[in-house]
Amino acid sequence: MNNQGRPTTPAAIAAxxxxxxxxxxxxxxxxxxxxIFEVGTPQNTGVDLPAPKGGAxxxxxxxxxxxxxxxxxSEPETMRHYxxxxxxxxxxxxxxxxxxxxxxKHNPRLNEKIARMPGFADVHPLQPVQxxxxxxxxxxxxxxxLMTLCNMPAVALTPKxxxxxxxxxxxxxxxxxxxxxxxxxxxxLVPESAHGTNPATAVQCGFNVDEIPANDxxxxxxxxxxxxxxxxxxxxxxxxxTNPNTCGLFENDIIEIADLIHQAxxxxxxxxxxxxxxxxxxxxxDLGVDAMHINLHKTFSTPHGGGGPGSGPTVLSDALKDYAPxxxxxxxxxxxxxxxxxxxxxxxxxxxxxxxxxxxGMYTRALSYMMSHGSDxxxxxxEDAVLNANYVQASLSDVMTTAFDGTCMHEALFDDRFLKDTxxxxxxxxxxxxxxxxxxxxxxxxxxxxxxxxxxxxESESKQELDRFIRSMRHLAAKAKAGESEMFKAAPIHxxxxxxxxxxxxxxxxxxxxxxxxxxxxxx
Amino acid sequence: xTVKYTEEHEWVKVDGDTGIIGISxxxxxALGDVVYVxxxxxxxDMAKGDEAAVVESVKAASDVYTPVxxxxxxxxxxxxxxxxxxxxxxxxxxxxxxxxxxDAGELDALMDAAAYKSFCDGL
Numbered sequence: 001m002n003n004q005g006r007p008t009t010p011a012a013i014a015a016x017x018x019x020x021x022x023x024x025x026x027x028x029x030x031x032x033x034x035x036i037f038e039v040g041t042p043q044n045t046g047v048d049l050p051a052p053k054g055g056a057x058x059x060x061x062x063x064x065x066x067x068x069x070x071x072x073x074s075e076p077e078t079m080r081h082y083x084x085x086x087x088x089x090x091x092x093x094x095x096x097x098x099x100x101x102x103x104x105k106h107n108p109r110l111n112e113k114i115a116r117m118p119g120f121a122d123v124h125p126l127q128p129v130q131x132x133x134x135x136x137x138x139x140x141x142x143x144x145x146l147m148t149l150c151n152m153p154a155v156a157l158t159p160k161x162x163x164x165x166x167x168x169x170x171x172x173x174x175x176x177x178x179x180x181x182x183x184x185x186x187x188x189l190v191p192e193s194a195h196g197t198n199p200a201t202a203v204q205c206g207f208n209v210d211e212i213p214a215n216d217x218x219x220x221x222x223x224x225x226x227x228x229x230x231x232x233x234x235x236x237x238x239x240x241x242t243n244p245n246t247c248g249l250f251e252n253d254i255i256e257i258a259d260l261i262h263q264a265x266x267x268x269x270x271x272x273x274x275x276x277x278x279x280x281x282x283x284x285x286d287l288g289v290d291a292m293h294i295n296l297h298k299t300f301s302t303p304h305g306g307g308g309p310g311s312g313p314t315v316l317s318d319a320l321k322d323y324a325p326x327x328x329x330x331x332x333x334x335x336x337x338x339x340x341x342x343x344x345x346x347x348x349x350x351x352x353x354x355x356x357x358x359x360x361g362m363y364t365r366a367l368s369y370m371m372s373h374g375s376d377x378x379x380x381x382x383e384d385a386v387l388n389a390n391y392v393q394a395s396l397s398d399v400m401t402t403a404f405d406g407t408c409m410h411e412a413l414f415d416d417r418f419l420k421d422t423x424x425x426x427x428x429x430x431x432x433x434x435x436x437x438x439x440x441x442x443x444x445x446x447x448x449x450x451x452x453x454x455x456x457x458x459e460s461e462s463k464q465e466l467d468r469f470i471r472s473m474r475h476l477a478a479k480a481k482a483g484e485s486e487m488f489k490a491a492p493i494h495x496x497x498x499x500x501x502x503x504x505x506x507x508x509x510x511x512x513x514x515x516x517x518x519x520x521x522x523x524x
Numbered sequence: 525x526t527v528k529y530t531e532e533h534e535w536v537k538v539d540g541d542t543g544i545i546g547i548s549x550x551x552x553x554a555l556g557d558v559v560y561v562x563x564x565x566x567x568x569d570m571a572k573g574d575e576a577a578v579v580e581s582v583k584a585a586s587d588v589y590t591p592v593x594x595x596x597x598x599x600x601x602x603x604x605x606x607x608x609x610x611x612x613x614x615x616x617x618x619x620x621x622x623x624x625x626x627d628a629g630e631l632d633a634l635m636d637a638a639a640y641k642s643f644c645d646g647l
Contacts, residue, residue, distance in 0.1 A: 196585070
């Protein structure tokens, strides 16, 4: 038995009175796999290293006193372990992944091929500039594409994820306010449906957050916004607004919002997390945006699902561009160069956000995506993403309940009114989707919608694939309404693990594996 | 002791110049299983509507605002180890903090139990 109380030996499993349908616990291709600490033992090793040469240890009292108990596995055991785990996972390469947030869209294999070319993959940031001209050209060209698509005069490439990009934009706003002596401007307006990172970023930069309510159409309540600004505006630092917003809706009043904020003396930070619904159709610079981060790992298809490297380049307006962080790439007659220090041309820069130049592998992939699609292809990807979301919304709106009337942008938002009195909750519905072979959509977000179900199909899915997904969703909605709540409460029944105790996992997390006694004895 | 409610679903129980603050039964039910509660420092001065605590459930993290201005004089430390108390007894043992009320006049703008009930029925 391990420390989670889960029996792991055949005898213990049998004695537990909970014998599996097979002795091994595996079901054909669905293999049971234990933790790596339970698979390997410290006595085994997959490598054969010679004893290190050299004199006596000089570690003194710092020398290791006992075994550290790392699991030892042979190479085939290691391969089996990770392949088995990967087969219990769900991935965009396996099926529809309507979760949306960050890249649940296809990552073209071409991007991977380009990023692995030695000239890109094997450069080091400390190499002399003349030996990495190709890499600098990628950064320069990527900057050009991003500035052109946004109609903005500057971009900071280094931020390493969306929230880091928010930090970049808000630090630029703060630097500009401080440079202008406007240190009393500390209030940032944030809609209540915002991504949680928005208020967190504002507070991190020393601002106070003031929430703006949403109207019944899921957009910024303009009456409330005007009232707030009329009441007091000389302390306004700016606004942080996502467009399309977290309800998947375009903020129709965005130009008026930008004007109001500018008249109040503040700056407009646009959260660009959902820029994939605008690329090629709308340029943020035309909307009055002063700063916006772009999730390369979403909008421009660099792999991020599961927590891979992100990249959040941040475009800046004329008002903020002098405050951009270093380093950045410049082009001269002698080729490309890096501005690395806060002096000369970069004198107003607020400083440095990364030790080096950001996530180079994401730049290469994003530029590969842009150049292979071309401007017409990028525009079509945007249109297809919006079309797909609206197809899903229209195909489900008679059996599920849409949170807001009208067409959506890149994601379709449903609430739980259609589950009223069925005994089935959003969570149960999502678990039943797992049995249907789909990763659940985003649940319970945005918070302004009760029991929210936010579906982002992306442009990657074909009509056939969407129709299959829609059939499953309609089937589940019908079952819920037919009173089959027990099926939902038991779901998932076909997954490698059944319903997990999420409450207990959050309240009493077990974050560390501790070896059983006999293993400890053996290691000594 | 009078109990008053806000539209953000906090309650304040008034005992002399002490106010005990927590979240309503409606709020606890809407949040689902509470897994974590962050409480303020004792001695902190809060204006009406300031963020007094954070409550995190399996579904969402939400701010708890103080219904009236005052200074924090006690917090319910038991919630740190047993956040489930908020679900079990939101308007009793699941209280969050106690404050020394600065201006009792601010209580007048809040809803009483009957008004709050009809407010929730309308949601």
